[in-house]
Amino acid sequence: xxxxxxxxxxxxxxxxxxxxxxxxxxxxxxxxxxxxxxxxxxxxxxxxxxxxxxxxxxxxxxxxxxxxxxxxxxxxxxxxxxxxxxxxxxxxxxxxxxxxxxxxxxxxxxxxxxxxxxxxxxxxxxxxxxxxxxxxxxxxxxxxxxxxxxxxxxxxxxxxxxxxxxxxxxxxxxxxxxxxxxxxxxxxxxxxxxxxxxxxxxxxxxxxxxxxxxxxxxxxxxxxxxxxxxxxxxxxxxxxxxxxxxxxxxxxxxxxxxxxxxxxxxxxxxxxxxxxxxxxxxxxxxxxxxxxxxxxxxxxxxxxxxxxxxxxxxxxxxxxxxxxxxxxxxxxxxxxxxxxxxxxxxxxxxxxxxxxxxxxxxxxxxxxxxxxxxxxxxxxxxxxxxxxxxxxxxxxxxxxxxxxxxxxxxxxxxxxxxxxxxxxxxxxxxxxxxxxxxxxxxxxxxxxxxxxxx
Numbered sequence: 001x002x003x004x005x006x007x008x009x010x011x012x013x014x015x016x017x018x019x020x021x022x023x024x025x026x027x028x029x030x031x032x033x034x035x036x037x038x039x040x041x042x043x044x045x046x047x048x049x050x051x052x053x054x055x056x057x058x059x060x061x062x063x064x065x066x067x068x069x070x071x072x073x074x075x076x077x078x079x080x081x082x083x084x085x086x087x088x089x090x091x092x093x094x095x096x097x098x099x100x101x102x103x104x105x106x107x108x109x110x111x112x113x114x115x116x117x118x119x120x121x122x123x124x125x126x127x128x129x130x131x132x133x134x135x136x137x138x139x140x141x142x143x144x145x146x147x148x149x150x151x152x153x154x155x156x157x158x159x160x161x162x163x164x165x166x167x168x169x170x171x172x173x174x175x176x177x178x179x180x181x182x183x184x185x186x187x188x189x190x191x192x193x194x195x196x197x198x199x200x201x202x203x204x205x206x207x208x209x210x211x212x213x214x215x216x217x218x219x220x221x222x223x224x225x226x227x228x229x230x231x232x233x234x235x236x237x238x239x240x241x242x243x244x245x246x247x248x249x250x251x252x253x254x255x256x257x258x259x260x261x262x263x264x265x266x267x268x269x270x271x272x273x274x275x276x277x278x279x280x281x282x283x284x285x286x287x288x289x290x291x292x293x294x295x296x297x298x299x300x301x302x303x304x305x306x307x308x309x310x311x312x313x314x315x316x317x318x319x320x321x322x323x324x325x326x327x328x329x330x331x332x333x334x335x336x337x338x339x340x341x342x343x344x345x346x347x348x349x350x351x352x353x354x355x356x357x358x359x360x361x362x363x364x365x366x367x368x369x370x371x372x373x374x375x376x377x378x379x380x381x382x383x384x385x386x387x388x389x390x391x392x393x394x395x396x397x398x399x400x401x402x403x404x405x406x407x408x409x410x411x412x413x414x415x416x417x418x419x420x421x422x423x424x425x426x427x428x429x430x431x432x433x434x435x436x437x438x439x440x441x442x443x444x445x446x447x448x449x450x451x452x453x454x
Contacts, residue, residue, distance in 0.1 A: 001041065001042050001044055001119070001122060001124050001127045001128065002037065002041035002042070002043050002044065002127070002128045002129070002130060002417070003044045003046060003115060003118075003127055003128070003129045003130070004016065004017040004020060004043055004044065004045050004129075004130055004131075004135075004401075005046070005048070005129075005130075005131040005132065005134075005135030005138055005139070006132050006133070006135060006399075007131070007132045007133030007134040007135045007157075007399075008048075008133070008134050008295070008298065008299060008302075009048065009108075009134045009138075009298055009299050009302040009303070010050075010051060010294070010295035010296065010297075010298035010299040010302075011051075011295065012045075012047045012051055012052075012053065013045035013046055013047050013048070014045045014047060015045075016045065017043050017044070017045030018045070020038075020043065020401055020402070021038050021043055023402050023403055024037060024038045024403070025038050031403045031407070031410035031411070031414055032414075033410060033411050033413070033414020033415050033418060034403060034410055034413075034414040034418075035414075036414065036418035036419070037414060037417050037418045039418075040418055041128065041417075044118070044122075044127075046114070046115060046118055048111045048114070048138070048298070049105065049106060049110060049111055049114055050102060050106040050294075050297070050298040050301065050302075051294065051295070051298055052294045058102070059294050060100060060102050060103065060106050060294065060297045060298050060301060061100065061291075061292065061293075061294060061297050062093060062096040062097035062100060062290060062292035062296070062297040062300065062301070063096055063100075063289075063290055063291050063292065064092065064095065064096035064099060064289065064290045065289055065290075066092045066095065066096065066289065066290055067092070067287050067288065067289055067290075068089055068092050068093070068287065068288055068289070068290055069085055069088060069089060069287050070085070070089075070284070070285040070286065070287065071085035071086045071089055072085075072213075073213045073214075073217065074086055074320060074332050074333065074335065074336065075216075075220075075320075075323070075324045075328070075331040075332040075333070076213040076216065076324070077213070078320065078321050078324055078332075083317050083320075086336065086337070087313050087317075087337060090313075090336060090337045090338040090340065090341055091341045092290055093290060093292065093300070093338050094304070094338050094339075094341035094342055095341070096290040096292070097292070097297060097300055097301050097304075097338075097342075098342065098343065098344060100297075100301075103301050103344070104305075104344055106298060106301045106302060106305070107302060107305045107346050108137055108138050108141045108302060108305075108346075109141060109145075109346055109347055109349075111138055111141075112138065112141040112142040112145050112146070113145075115127075115138075115142050116142070116145070116146050116149065119149060124149075125149065126148075126149050126150060126151040127149060127150065127151060128150075128151045128152040128153065128417065129142065129143075129150065129152075129153045129154070130153075130154045130156060130401060130417065131153075131154070131155055131156065132156045132157055132399045132400075132401055133156075133157050133159070133371060133372055133398065133399065134159065134165075134302075135155075135156070136155035136156065136157065136158040136159055136161055136363075136372070137159050137161045137165065139153055139155050139161075140155065140161035140349075140352075140355065140380075141161075141349065141350070143354070143355050143358050143361070144349065144350030144351065144352065144354045144355055145350050145354075147354050147355065147357035147358050148357070150358045150360075150361075151360065152360040152362075152416065152417055152420065153358055153360065153361050153362070154362050154363075154364060154413060154416070154417060155361070155362070155363045155364070156363075156364040156399060156400050156401060156413075157364065157365065157366065157369055157371070157372045157377075157397075157398050157399050157400070158363055158364075158365055158372055158376065158377035158380055158381075159372050159376055159377075159380075160375075160376030160377065160379050160380050161380050162352050162379060162380050162383050163376075164306035164307055164308060164310075165302070165303045165306065166303060166304070166306060166310055166339045168372070168376055169303070169334040170319060170334055170335075171373045171375055171376060172330070172334050172370060172371065172373065173323045173326075173327040173330030173331055173332065173333075173334060174326070174327055174330055174373070175330070175368070175369065175370050175373035175374075176220070176223045176327070176329060176330035176331070176370045177326075177327035177328075177329050177330035178368065179223050179224050179368050179370055179396055180219075180223050180224070180329040180330075181201070181329075182368065183224050183368075183396065184204075184223070184224060184225065184226050184229065185201050185204050185205075187226050188204055188226050189201065189204075191262070193261070194260050194261065194262040194265045195226050195229075195230060195260065195265065196230070196233075196260070197226065197229055197230065197233065205328075207229075207233065208229065208328065208329060209328065211232055211233065211236055212236055212239075214280065215232040215233070215235050215236050216232070216328075218231060218232040218235070218276050219232050219329060220329055220330075220331050220333075222272070223329065223330075223370055224370075224396055225268075225272065226265075227259075227265060227268040227269040227271075227272050228272050228276075230259055230260070230265075230269040230272075231259075231269055231272045231273040231276055232276075234254075234257065234259065234269075234273060235250075235273070235276070235277075235280060238250060238253060239280075246281075247277060247278060247280075247281050250277050250280075251274065251277060254270060254273045254274055254277065255270075257270070257273075259273075300338055300339075303339060304338060304339040304342035304344075305342070305344060305345075305346045306339070306342070306345065306346060307345060307346050307347065307348050307349055308345070309345070310339045310340055310342060311340065312340060313337045313340045313341070315340075316335050316336075316337035316340050317335070317337070319332075319335045320332040320335035323335060352383045352384065355383075355384045355386075355387070356384055356385065356386045356387075358386075358387075359386070360416070360420065360422055361384065361386065361387040361388070362387065362388045362389070362390060362413070362416050362422065362423065363377060363380070363381050363387060363388070363389040363390070364389070364390045364392075364400045364409060364413060365377040365378075365381075365389060365390075365391055365392070366392045366395045366396065366397035366398065366400075367391065367392060367393050367394055367395060367396075368394075368395065368396040368397075369396070369397065369398050370396075370398065371398045372398065377389075388422055388423045388424060388425055388426070388427065389423075389425070389426050389427070390408075390409055390412045390413060390423055390427050390429060391426060391427065391428050391429065392405075392406050392408075392409055392429045392430075393428050393429065393430050394430060395429075400413065406429055406431055407431050408429030408430070408431040409429050412427055412429070
């Protein structure tokens with residue numbers, strides 16, 4: 001049995017697991033090693049507790065009659081008034097989550113117990129596991145609690161599972177900034193005439209700073225895309241020329257605008273401009289009663305159920321201000337201080353040393369990862385001398401379960417999970433550099449492959 005967890009927390013496991021099987025078994029797959037995984041294992045997608053499933057009565061929702069007041073962008077507006085509004089918003093949200101009687105039981109520890117219950121019900125002495133992103137945290141909990149029941153385990157795109165989850169949020173800003181400077185700025189400088197965003201690093205940075213806040217957010221959400229920055233600059237120009245511009249007018253202009261003399265750059269910038277344009281016309285957020293969706297409710301509840309006291313709101317504010325200055329593209333979003341108002345603590349995590357009892361433990365990590373930065377993964381890796389790591393040097397990626405990311409990683413991970421061939425302590429893969437497909441791109445490609453194979 002191979003248990004699969006796609007991360008989150010707050011993501012159902014069923015569709016992700018089914019799509020992995022389709023990806024691995026597709027006849028045109030470039031990875032026979034992964035095909036052998038699905039041939040040898042039954043894959044189990046266990047939806048963690050709190051997530052909406054067949055029984056909605058167990059779905060966690062953070063709700064209350066208290067009103068949420070909107071706040072402004074927390075990277076670009078660090079005024080005392082906006083920080084106050086931010087903290088009031090976080091307090092209402094934290095109270096609403098903690099008021100749900102299910103909240104104390106929506107933890108990584110409890111989900112690990114659930115996994116082991118499923119193992120017992122299936123009559124398995126040992127299980128294997130592939131966890132991505134937050135799934136590495138869950139895997140570390142399970143492996144630390146039940147090492148004797150683990151056969152093979154892959155922890156893919158790792159949080160630092162030696163620390164509480166809130167600590168993993170903070171390095172994301174510097175990682176996003178690094179990806180922007182390493183890939184976006186360098187790509188623009190390689191052919192500045194194709195992008196019209198500046199001819200030096202300082203000019204490109206200043207072009208970003210000159211954008212209005214709502215257009216900066218487009219760049220932040222697309223950290224690795226020069227074409228997204230082109231679209232943002234285009235939007236700013238259009239709205240400054242026509243402040244009352246309507247969506248249909250903007251879409252017409254996108255269709256005819258020459259973004260670049262380079263055909264591929266022009267096409268990508270146009271595609272992204274069409275994608276982002278509708279969001280520019282979203283009405284401003286209004287005061288409302290707390291009614292958080294299920295995925296966000298689970299995410300915040302699990303993330304805030306830490307094993308030690310969480311830093312104070314003032315410390316979160318200091319981090320936010322520092323990030324806004326040091327990492328203007330990386331941003332301060334991860335300093336939203338909901339967890340600072342959380343009062344429930346989880347039991348201590350099992351000793352990390354117990355993971356060394358797992359004979360077959362492999363970590364997979366990209367050098368550049370905006371969601372689970374390599375620094376945390378390396379710190380966790382250093383704590384388990386018996387583990388191995390497959391390290392994708394030069395690659396920007398998050399999640400290696402699908403086939404489209406790296407042939408080298410596919411071979412090593414597939415041989416390990418299917419055949420038990422454990423890589424060396426540190427195996428470096430350098431067959432793919434730059435940007436790997438995103439999770440959604442991989443899933444879309446999988447659907448296209450299956451349509452084409454019928």
